[in-house]
Amino acid sequence: MRTRILLFMGIVSALFGMQKGQAQDWANLGQFQEANSQIEDPAPNEDRVVFMGNSITIGWLNSRPDFFKDKPYINRGISGQTTPQMLIRFRQDVVDLKPKVVVILAGTNDIAGNTGPSTLEMIADNIKGMAEIAHANGIKVIISSTLPAYDYPWKPGLEPADKIVSLNKMLKDYAESKGHIYLDYFSAMADERNGLPKKYAADEVHPTVKGYKVMEPLVEEAINKALSQ
Numbered sequence: 001m002r003t004r005i006l007l008f009m010g011i012v013s014a015l016f017g018m019q020k021g022q023a024q025d026w027a028n029l030g031q032f033q034e035a036n037s038q039i040e041d042p043a044p045n046e047d048r049v050v051f052m053g054n055s056i057t058i059g060w061l062n063s064r065p066d067f068f069k070d071k072p073y074i075n076r077g078i079s080g081q082t083t084p085q086m087l088i089r090f091r092q093d094v095v096d097l098k099p100k101v102v103v104i105l106a107g108t109n110d111i112a113g114n115t116g117p118s119t120l121e122m123i124a125d126n127i128k129g130m131a132e133i134a135h136a137n138g139i140k141v142i143i144s145s146t147l148p149a150y151d152y153p154w155k156p157g158l159e160p161a162d163k164i165v166s167l168n169k170m171l172k173d174y175a176e177s178k179g180h181i182y183l184d185y186f187s188a189m190a191d192e193r194n195g196l197p198k199k200y201a202a203d204e205v206h207p208t209v210k211g212y213k214v215m216e217p218l219v220e221e222a223i224n225k226a227l228s229q
Contacts, residue, residue, distance in 0.1 A: 142222045188218060189215075
């Protein structure tokens with residue numbers, strides 16, 4: 001009996017320790033801390049770009065490494081993240097890397113409720129916060145539309161499609177009012193349901209190679225436009 005009690009206490013202690021560690025790094029600042037420390041300041045003529053986002057952003061690097069190869073592009077996507085988490089790590093993972101341009105792609109995990117309920121206004125405000133921090137540090141801002149999604153496989157029944165349409169309108173209006181670039185992936189990728197078709201994403205959320213190939217010329221155009229401002 002004593003052995004069982006000690007074993008149970010050990011398991012509880014281990015689980016508590018894991019939860020405590022997660023709570024202490026809720027925004028996952030540790031994910032890129034070491035990698036960031038290895039990055040030197042940009043060369044005088046370097047057009048450095050940081051991609052800030054979630055699994056769609058890091059999945060881009062994993063699925064299409066050649067798109068990032070030999071370019072001054074730094075990918076700082078973390079799977080599952082929401083905009084308040086990105087806002088917390090924005091200085092470390094974007095500003096401190098001294099890019100000329102940041103590409104922000106976010107919002108769908110907020111609508112899915114990954115870190116709790118969020119209104120569209122809350123999501124937009126967090127993205128605006130990132131844009132304001134970037135602008136204050138002389139970084140050109142590209143605000144991407146949230147990608148289409150008809151449903152979330154990990155949390156079905158939330159009916160995100162219309163919410164994403166509304167969020168994107170808010171983001172577009174804000175970007176245009178502040179002189180930022182609005183990058184419209186949505187119009188190029190949405191189907192008749194305002195979802196992401198399987199030809200672009202097997203799970204209708206995370207792009208396949210074919211989906212990323214639609215996105216790549218659009219982001220390159222936006223980056224070139226930002227650099228010419």
